[in-house]
Amino acid sequence: MSSNTTLAQALDQANPNRIADILQKVKLGTMLTPRTTTFTPASSQKDVTLDPPALMITSVRATRGAGGSQVAGPYLVQDVGGTVRDNGGGANTPGACTLSADGTTLTFNANWSNGLGAAPTDTCIVCYVPRSYTDLTETFNITGE
Amino acid sequence: MSSNTTLAQGLDQANPNRLCDILQKLGLGTLLTPKTAHIHGDTTVYLPLDPPALAVTSVRVVNPGAGTGVSGSYLVQDAGGTAVDWSGANAPGFCLLSADGTTLEFATALALVDYAEVCYIPRTTTDITETFNFTSV
Numbered sequence: 001m002s003s004n005t006t007l008a009q010a011l012d013q014a015n016p017n018r019i020a021d022i023l024q025k026v027k028l029g030t031m032l033t034p035r036t037t038t039f040t041p042a043s044s045q046k047d048v049t050l051d052p053p054a055l056m057i058t059s060v061r062a063t064r065g066a067g068g069s070q071v072a073g074p075y076l077v078q079d080v081g082g083t084v085r086d087n088g089g090g091a092n093t094p095g096a097c098t099l100s101a102d103g104t105t106l107t108f109n110a111n112w113s114n115g116l117g118a119a120p121t122d123t124c125i126v127c128y129v130p131r132s133y134t135d136l137t138e139t140f141n142i143t144g145e
Numbered sequence: 146m147s148s149n150t151t152l153a154q155g156l157d158q159a160n161p162n163r164l165c166d167i168l169q170k171l172g173l174g175t176l177l178t179p180k181t182a183h184i185h186g187d188t189t190v191y192l193p194l195d196p197p198a199l200a201v202t203s204v205r206v207v208n209p210g211a212g213t214g215v216s217g218s219y220l221v222q223d224a225g226g227t228a229v230d231w232s233g234a235n236a237p238g239f240c241l242l243s244a245d246g247t248t249l250e251f252a253t254a255l256a257l258v259d260y261a262e263v264c265y266i267p268r269t270t271t272d273i274t275e276t277f278n279f280t281s282v
Binding site: 019020021023024027028029030032033034036056058059061073074076091092093094125127129133 | 151152153154155156157158159160161164171176199200201220221222223225226227229231232233236237238239242244246268269273274
């Protein structure tokens with residue numbers, strides 16, 4: 001006998017005969033390890049890709065080097081329906097970026113620049129908590145014992 | 146035979162023979178309980194978070210009158226950012242969270258009468274990057 005449920009439902013139920021299998025799919029250790037990742041995107045990009053995807057972003061900050069195009073400072077994170085905008089350049093004027101529904105992509109207003117053929121200049125520092133390794137809405141087959 | 150790995154790796158592997166030991170070290174119940182901390186100033190720009198934070202969801206500073214901190218809502222940046230005082234209804238301040246999640250840093254020192262209401266999700270009780278010795282069973 002078997003039944004299908006989502007991985008999230010299976011984790012909620014926490015069947016002792018299946019909990020190890022479920023946790024191996026979730027990779028809870030990775031999820032509970034906060035990440036700080038520094039990106040130096042190519043000059044034509046407005047996006048940065050998060051790998052692993054984010055469950056929750058705790059902070060986003062851009063720095064601007066010589067020849068760069070991003071406005072330095074903190075950025076707030078919105079859902080994809082929001083409007084992106086540059087940091088205002090002032091102390092209390094954060095910019096806004098958007099996070100895709102699958103947690104993989106942050107999108108900014110301006111393209112990133114690597115400067116004029118020099119080493120990468122603009123950077124993006126993202127602190128976040130990763131999401132489950134396997135999509136929690138994915139079907140999980142529970143075979144009865 | 147035994148092998149060393151981190152707690153995070155051990156939890157990812159989820160060996161049923163070691164899972165209980167790992168979960169006991171992590172304090173998952175504490176981690177999954179959102180915390181609201183009421184932390185008074187100590188005449189420095191730093192406020193301690195105990196337990197350390199995995200993710201801070203909100204920070205609000207209250208200055209009851211005789212304090213020095215700047216009242217209002219604060220957003221959190223990583224430790225490489227610049228701390229800024231709150232400046233108005235639509236101009237939030239910024240504070241910095243240390244990489245280990247233990248300390249919030251403000252631009253202006255908070256007096257003893259000042260306090261911050263910090264809502265956050267705690268980290269694991271034991272550092273999840275710590276080495277864990279798995280003895281084979």
